[in-house]
Amino acid sequence: MRNRLFHSLMFAVMLASAARLAPAQDASSDELVSLIVSLLHESDKDLRSVAFEQVRTEAPGAAATEKFAAELPKLKPDAQVGLLAALASRGDTAARPLVLETLNATKEEAVSAAAVTALGVLGEAANVPVLVEKLQADAKPIAAAARASLVRLPGDETAPTIVKTMHGATPNVQVALIEILTERRALGAIPELLAAADGDDKQVRTAAMKALGQLAAAEHVAGMVQGVLHTEPGPEREAAEKAVMFVCQRAENPKERAAPLLEAIHDLSAPDQLAMLSTLGRVGGDGARKAIEAAIAESDTHTAGIRALCNWPDATIANRLMELSKSDSHPEHRIATLRALIRVAPLADSRSDAERLELLKQCLTICTRDEDRLLVLQRARSIRTVETLRFILEHVDEPAFTEMACETIVELAHHRTLRDAHKEEFHAALDRVIATSQDATSVDRANRYKNNQTWVRPKASAN
Amino acid sequence: MLDQAFEALKTLDWGQDLAPLAPIDEAVISSHSDESARRELESRLAATLSMTDSRDAKDYVCRKLMLIGTAASVPALAALLAKPENSHVARFALERIPGKEVNEALRTALESVAGVLKVGMIASLGSRGDEDSVPQLAKLLGDSDHQVACAAAKALGAIGSGKAAHALATSSSEAVKQDATNAMLACAENLLAAGDKANALRVYKHFAGEGQPKHVRLAATRGMLACAGKASE
Amino acid sequence: MGRHPHPTRREFIKTASAAVAIPYIITSTALGQGDTPPASDRIVMGGIGLGNMGSGDQDAYLGRKDVQYVAVSDVRKGQLDAGKDKADKKYGNKDCQAYGDFRELLARDDIDAVHIATPDHWHAIMVIEACKSGKDVYCQKPETLTLREGPLMIAAARRYGRVVSGGSQRVLEDYREIVDKCWGGELGPIKSINVNVGPLSQMCNLAAEDVPAGMDWEMWLGPAAWAPYNSKRCDGNFGTNGNSWRSYLDYSGGGMTDWGAHHFGGATFAVDVRELQPHEINFHDDNGKQYVELVYPNGITLTHNKPGKENLEVEGTPGEKREAKPVPSYSGEGGIYGDFIECVKTRQKPFRDIELAVNSTAVSHLASAAYRLQRSLKWDSAKQEFPGDAEANRLLDRARREPWQL
CATH class of the missing domain: 1.25.10 (Leucine-rich Repeat Variant)
Structure with a gap:
């Protein structure tokens, strides 16, 4: 079947002639540009693609760019899309006027999106308004392109x-x-x-x-505190507190993390200081600890202090949490501090794996509710040792904990170096998962690890 | 230690621990700045090739000669080229040893071996970019053994010279078409890079016409555009 | 393998009668249903190597509505059959064709693109052959086994205008935090980055075992030196401790190239030297702790296993601001697989374009060369050689077993 790729042998001849006749030192590269321009108008998509390749990298210079861009209004929409992408890759701002003209003239969604994308590379600050306008377009591809272009727009x-x-x-x-x-x-x-x-x-x-x-940096924390105080309690407040925490955590010396925050709340009213306790707890550090302990010691600020302590970012307050989980007069405080303790117990720090696991085991002995015991079995997977496996295996046959225990076993087995170092124990444990679990994923994972295969953690499908 | 390692080498077989050979591995590295030690090591390795029937031992020796062999090892290695069990490992060493002696040995072997062994010689000559082998390779483009003909085309493409391109252009064998096409396009790239636009263009024109697969015609189009671009530089 | 001028697949579909040789055309799914594009708008794919990574790649492409998956190739019958079954189940037919020899798959004119997930010693040959056959390619990392292979793969891709994507999803996805810090200018001008990865691959001398039924051992070895079958020699697990092909020199560069493709890929992306290759490889031995510094022409240093350094630890210039640059990312939807498919459609270069992939794996190979020779090296990336260093230049490549050839 004849196809129209070289609707012409003519084109090939033209190419050959051009290449032969062009003067050796012709800086204008007119012949090449003319050939590329003629290819842009080819009806064959693959041949046009060759032209786009050339536009991306060949015939350098603004004059050539302008000639390529000048073809935009003459092309069909699908060719316009290709040329706009090629001009963006070429990166020469000489194409900008024609890109804007195309954006204004087209009614085709794909062409608009391509022009907006190209503007992100070829545009300047003056193009912010048009991109913000397109950000609000009903057509999602155009709005998404405008967002991406505003992120990368130079200048x-x-x-x-x-x-x-x-x-x-x-x-x-x-x-x-x-x-x-x-x-x-x-x-x-x-x-x-x-x-x-x-x-x-x-x-x-x-x-x-x-x-x-x-x-933000440390010098902005005072301003951010006003932001935290302005939030509604609940998710907005929590997110704002975390934002302050991220800024404080960027301090190089961990002990000084709370310093800018403490300084910022120093002159606040008493109620505002109390409101900021929770944030202090998230940041951690010596100064924060002192302020929180002072609050815990007072009956009218006790609850706020406990809540703040439960936000603590590391296990340095484990003993204190343990003490409160056993001795606080409020049952809800005992539960809150216990769950905080279970959260921080396995966090990686200077303690050995054995110490971290031992603390988690102690937590289990204090638990009075199954939901807290489940949390212990879940958190244990952070401590990747064979001793953790042995600890978890003790709970596989307890109906309330079977699935969580199996999930933690496969999580531990996921780590090949651990699994390979204790092959027999892991194989036996995985066999128990296969025999016991009702969860298809856990069983599948167990089978895979037994067969030395991998399991890819699922991500949201984008297709 | 080295003596013991060479003794162990003679009876090496798959399944044995390689640790006893470690002194040889170490000598290969440590002789980097001691030419006489390296030549002595080379000589012992080359001699081992004729002192053992173990395929695994010959394999090991060739891997070491790949790293330190010289023209002095070529005769011992060339003696293996016609042996089906050892031909590849001999080339494993020879292909990386500098010098015309290797090319001559490969060209000589090319005339005496057949089938896949011939393909091996051709591949190594191509990999070494041996311009002097072009006449022999050109003849093989029409070989009745399809694998030999295709290998010759690939090797000529790897050599990539004007002579190689000319040899490829005169081949009309349909059986080698894809490899010959690719080889000619590779030659054209070399010709253009070297400034020989006229001959590069001749190749591209040949492949731009009807009767070629589409991706080949597109490749030719790129080539012709590159020629046009070259004129304007 | 001779070829004749054919209409393209899309043209063929538009004009073909029902009685055609390519089986998938007559399936109902090929006609396009619901939101599935019609066959003429879909990318027709096949897969070569369907083991650990290959089956995952197959799943990813098979799950896409814009892909029609029509063929599989593997040297293990069990994997081959499983790959065919998976595709057939997906489409509710028996149309997926299974080939023991990848060349038969590549000879099909109706296939637009292939994914390759064989052991590394096959990658270069297959990628080049696929390009010669007009196919676009998604090739698992590490894309190269030797330094010489890379430029030849790039040349084949460029010659035929093929989209050739490497296969490390981790480069963009695993190190995003450090990438954002570097590209965002937060760390100021970058001085160095460290990668901890290893080990190097070793020679294999495992004992002979009986070749299991359904295993084409000669084809598995392919261009690698002949060796007797041993299950550990060819096991596809991800370890590098002697129980897998990833441990051995003839098939892999070891952890250095296998995880190196991810880590070096991520590191070179983070500090924005993906388009370059180092020009100095400085070997250090500090009281038995060996490490390598790879210096780029722009002065940025990439260290490997430098004592006291974390993986992907970056040294910037504190206090000096640097302008934020937009971080390159995937095109299309669906991660690195979606990026490849989108680029097949638009003919743009993918995120891990073969040239960038080759640069990344070159880092592994250059560092390996320094460790194997126990000394520092210079590298001329334009000429792709160790200048004036005949000993090191021997490590650029290795002879392939007949009848295989680049």
Whole structure:
């Protein structure tokens, strides 16, 4: 069957002639550009692809770029999409005017999205408004392309222009722009983000605090504290507290992590100081501990102190949690501190694996509820030793704990070096999983590990 | 220690521990800056080839001669080229030893072996880029053994010279078409890179016409565009 | 393997009558149902090597609505049959064709793309042959076994304009935090990054065992030196401690290349030297603790197993700001597999384009060369040789067993 690839031998002849006749030192590369331009108009998709390859890398210079871009209005939509992508890869801003013209002229969604994407590479700060407009497009591919382009749009003035655009924008757009500024790591936007974190709109506040969590430094903690105090109790407050925690955790010396936070809350009113206790607990460190213990010691601040202590980021307060879990006068405090203890017990630190496991075993002896015992069996998988396996095996046959125990066994077996070092014990344990578990995934994993195969942790399907 | 290692080497067989041979491995590395020690080691290794019937031992020796062999080892290695069990490991060493003596040995063997062993000689000559083997390889493009003909085409592509391209262009064997096409396109790339645009273009024009698979015609198009681009540099 | 001018698959489908030789065309799924694209818009794929990694790759492609999976090839009958069954179950037919010899699969004109997950000693030959046959390729990492293979694979891909993607999903997905810090400018200008990985592969002298039924041992060995069958020699598990082909020199570079493809890939991506190759490989031996420094032409240093350094530990320039750069990512949807398929459709270069993959695996090979020779080396990436170093240049490649050839 004849196809139209070389609707012409003519084209081949043209190519050959051009290559033969072009003067050896012709800097304009006119012949090559003309050939590429003619290929752009080929009806055969594969042949056009060859032209796009050439546009990406060959015939350098703005003059050639302009000639390629000038073909945009003359091409059919699918060829426009290809050429826009090729021009973006070429990276020459000389194509920008034609890209904008194409964006304005087209009614095709795919062409719009391609033009918006190309603008992200070829554009400048002046193109922020059009990209923000496209960010709000109904067509998802266009909106997604605009978001990506605002993240990568070059130029020193781009981030400040995005910040200016935030004023007067709808909350949804403000949130998107805050996320974009975060991805750009626009440190210059921090003052605006602090202001947004103290604003009236909850979703904007939440986005701003999240952004600050990633961008801010110790000197911004005082401002972020105002943001925390401005939040509604519940998920918004928790997220804001975590944002402060992320900033404090970036301090090089772990013992000084709480210093900027303590300084920030020093002059607050008593109720505000109390409200910030929970955040202090998340950050940890000596200063925070002192403030929290003082609160625990007072009856009217006792509960807030306990809650703060339960947020602690490491196992340094394990003994204290153990003590409170046994002795606190409030039953709910005993449960909360026990669960906090189970959470921190296996965290990796200077303690040996055996010490961490021993602490977890002690937790089990204190538990009075099955849900807490289940948490112990779940947390044990963080301690990757054969002793953990032996500990878990003791609970496989207890009906309330079978599935959790089996899940932890396969999690431990997932680690090949551990499994291979204790092959027989693991094989026997995996056999018990296969015989006992009703969970298809646990059984499948057990079979795989026994056969020395891998198991890939499922991710959300994107297809 | 080295003496014991050489003694152990003579009876090496699969399933045995390689630890007793460690002194030889160490000598290969440590002789880097001691030419006379390295030549003595080479000589002992080459001599071992005729002192053992063990296939595994010959395999081991050839792996070491790959690293330190010189023209002095070529006769001992060349003696293995016609032996089906040892031909590959001999090339394993020879292919990486510098010098015309290796090319001559491979070209000589090429005339005396057949089938897959011939393919092996051809492959090694191609890998070494032996321009002097082009006339022999050109003749093999029409060989009745399909594998030999295809190997010759590939080797000519690896050599990549104008002469190689010319030899490929004169081949009309349908059986080697895909390999010959690829080899010619590779030659054209070399020709263009070396500034011989006219001959590169001749190759590309040949493959741009109807009657070629689409991906080949597209490759030729790229080539012709590259020629056009070359003119403007 | 001779070829004749054929219409492309898509043209063929548009014009073919029902009585055609390619089985999948007559299946109902090929006509497109619901939100499944019609066959003419789908990428027709086959898989070569269906063991541990290959079966996972097959699952990923088989699960895509924009892929029609039509053929499998493996040297183990059990794996071959399992791969065919999986595809047949997915489509509710018996149309997936099974080949013991990958060349038969590549000879099919209706196949657009293949995924390759054989042991490493096969990768270069298969990738080059696939490109010669006009196929796009997704090849598992480490893509190369020797330094010479890389440029030849790139040349084949570029010659035919093929989309050739390497297969390390971890490069982008596992090290995102450090990548974001580097590309985001948080660490200032980057000075160095360390990778901890190993070991190097070793010679294999395992005893002969009976070749099991259904195993084509000659084909498994392929271009590698002949050796007797032993189950550990060819086991596809991920270990490198002697119980798998990943442990042995003829088939793998060991952990150095196997996990190295991920770690070096992630490290070179993080510090943005993916498009370069080192020009100095400095070997150090500090009281028996050996490590290597690979220096790039732009001054960035990549260390391997440097004492006291964590894996992917970056040394930046504290206090010096650097502009954030947009982080390159996958195209399309569905991770690295989706990236490949999207690029097959758009003809753009994938995230782990073969050239970047080759640069990444070259780091493993260059470091390995320094360890094997126990000394420092220079590397000329343009000429792809160790300049003036005849001894080191012997390590660039190795002769392939007849009848295999690059």
